[in-house]
Amino acid sequence: MELRFTDDELALRDEVRAFIKANLPPEIKAKGMRGEVPKKEETVLWHRLLNKQGWAVPHWPVEWGGKNWSVVKRYILREELERACAPMPNGMNVSLCGPVVAQFGTPEQKQRFLPRMANLDDWWCQGFSEPGAGSDLSSLRTSAKRVGDHYVVNGQKMWTTYAQYADWIFCLVRTDPDAKQQRGISFLLIDMKTPGVTLRPLLTMEGGHEVNEVFFDDVKVPVENLVGQENRGWDCAKFLLGNERTGAARTGNAITLLRTLRQRAQTEYKNDRPFIEDPDFRDRLIGLEVEARAHEITTLRILDDESRREKGSAPNPLSSLLKLRGSEIRQGITQLYCDLAGPFSQHLDLTLNDDELGPEWAGLATANYLNHRKATIYGGTSEVQSNILSKAVLGL
Ligand SMILES: Cc1cc2nc3c(=O)[nH]c(=O)nc-3n(C[C@H](O)[C@H](O)[C@H](O)COP(=O)(O)OP(=O)(O)OC[C@H]3O[C@@H](n4cnc5c(N)ncnc54)[C@H](O)[C@@H]3O)c2cc1C
Numbered sequence: 001m002e003l004r005f006t007d008d009e010l011a012l013r014d015e016v017r018a019f020i021k022a023n024l025p026p027e028i029k030a031k032g033m034r035g036e037v038p039k040k041e042e043t044v045l046w047h048r049l050l051n052k053q054g055w056a057v058p059h060w061p062v063e064w065g066g067k068n069w070s071v072v073k074r075y076i077l078r079e080e081l082e083r084a085c086a087p088m089p090n091g092m093n094v095s096l097c098g099p100v101v102a103q104f105g106t107p108e109q110k111q112r113f114l115p116r117m118a119n120l121d122d123w124w125c126q127g128f129s130e131p132g133a134g135s136d137l138s139s140l141r142t143s144a145k146r147v148g149d150h151y152v153v154n155g156q157k158m159w160t161t162y163a164q165y166a167d168w169i170f171c172l173v174r175t176d177p178d179a180k181q182q183r184g185i186s187f188l189l190i191d192m193k194t195p196g197v198t199l200r201p202l203l204t205m206e207g208g209h210e211v212n213e214v215f216f217d218d219v220k221v222p223v224e225n226l227v228g229q230e231n232r233g234w235d236c237a238k239f240l241l242g243n244e245r246t247g248a249a250r251t252g253n254a255i256t257l258l259r260t261l262r263q264r265a266q267t268e269y270k271n272d273r274p275f276i277e278d279p280d281f282r283d284r285l286i287g288l289e290v291e292a293r294a295h296e297i298t299t300l301r302i303l304d305d306e307s308r309r310e311k312g313s314a315p316n317p318l319s320s321l322l323k324l325r326g327s328e329i330r331q332g333i334t335q336l337y338c339d340l341a342g343p344f345s346q347h348l349d350l351t352l353n354d355d356e357l358g359p360e361w362a363g364l365a366t367a368n369y370l371n372h373r374k375a376t377i378y379g380g381t382s383e384v385q386s387n388i389l390s391k392a393v394l395g396l
Contacts, residue, residue: 163212
């Protein structure tokens with residue numbers, strides 16, 4: 001097995017690094033380094049710069065702006081963006097909905113939606129989960145009844161990330177209440193401005209507004225917004241969820257955060273000695289550094305395997321390991337940032353920040369710690385990933 005990058009891949013890595021250095025606005029980079037979430041307009045600006053460069057959707061079919069990139073090249077781009085703490089291209093558009101439309105959509109749907117998705121002219125959100133349908137997604141109840149040339153949608157979606165920014169939502173809806181669970185589901189594209197669509201924000205523990213409830217009350221959706229066949233939406237969902245899991249490694253980000261943490265531990269003091277000299281802290285820091293490197297190698301092994309698989313075949317079940325361990329490592333890092341910040345990590349009101357209240361990064365430590373509880377839940381919980389690994393990998 002070959003774990004080294006080829007000359008071609010190394011050249012791409014250098015090109016990406018140079019592009020980020022020359023083009024990423026410093027204020028957006030600084031926010032990323034502090035662990036702050038970029039504003040909508042900052043994500044849009046950066047996404048469009050990447051798209052102009054051909055790097056927002058390099059994995060899409062060439063006729064829709066893709067570059068036929070290997071999984072390894074895609075990994076290199078993602079890792080470099082993460083190491084630089086740059087915003088990622090909007091994943092809902094480029095990694096989740098776009099590939100589904102490219103694979104299952106009609107020529108008209110591709111023409112209408114894909115170019116705007118690639119350039120983030122439309123912001124998409126994901127309407128899969130519902131109250132009572134998360135891990136057990138196929139028990140979803142939001143209904144879509146066919147009436148003439150449209151569907152009438154009623155129900156509720158839950159935990160919808162950045163629905164407050166979204167122009168469109170891609171939804172799983174039940175079109176046949178009598179069919180066996182997975183058989184009666186369809187994949188529908190819904191304009192968020194349609195009468196009957198309403199939002200309610202859900203605030204996360206640290207007070208952030210990332211997720212929402214989305215309600216549908218007699219929402220009329222034209223039948224031409226159905227992707228794939230009626231009652232065969234589960235095929236689209238399986239295809240999409242496979243892509244969601246393989247994109248979950250995030251090792252570049254972990255390695256940058258650990259490097260910064262180590263630097264800070266050399267300049268922050270505990271009992272008149274640099275923090276890094278505290279044996280317990282150092283032990284845990286080194287433990288995470290080793291885990292992050294091991295995770296990077298595991299990621300490359302899985303990518304190597306994926307690059308040999310036939311296009312369209314089921315994803316390697318080991319990609320569940322990336323989601324499982326990657327999210328735990330990131331949670332461990334946010335815990336160490338809190339330990340390093342000590343009491344300064346308590347104050348969440350950034351407007352109060354001054355020398356007496358400690359360094360700016362410290363004020364975000366608790367917020368980041370609390371926010372990262374989500375990492376072991378979204379995109380398939382840790383327990384669900386463990387189930388997949390125990391069945392499909394360990395054969396238990
Ligand atoms: C921050 C955040 C953003 C999200 N964004 C979106 C989004 O944009 N769009 C969207 O559609 N969804 C989104 N989700 C929803 C996410 O996909 C679900 O939360 C997730 O699938 C878990 O479902 P649930 O919350 O209903 O929990 P449940 O499925 O009810 O699980 C509750 C607990 O039971 C455990 N459990 C469940 N089944 C099993 C099993 N078979 N074996 C062992 N343990 C089990 C789970 O691990 C968990 O601990 C988001 C979630 C979060 C936290």
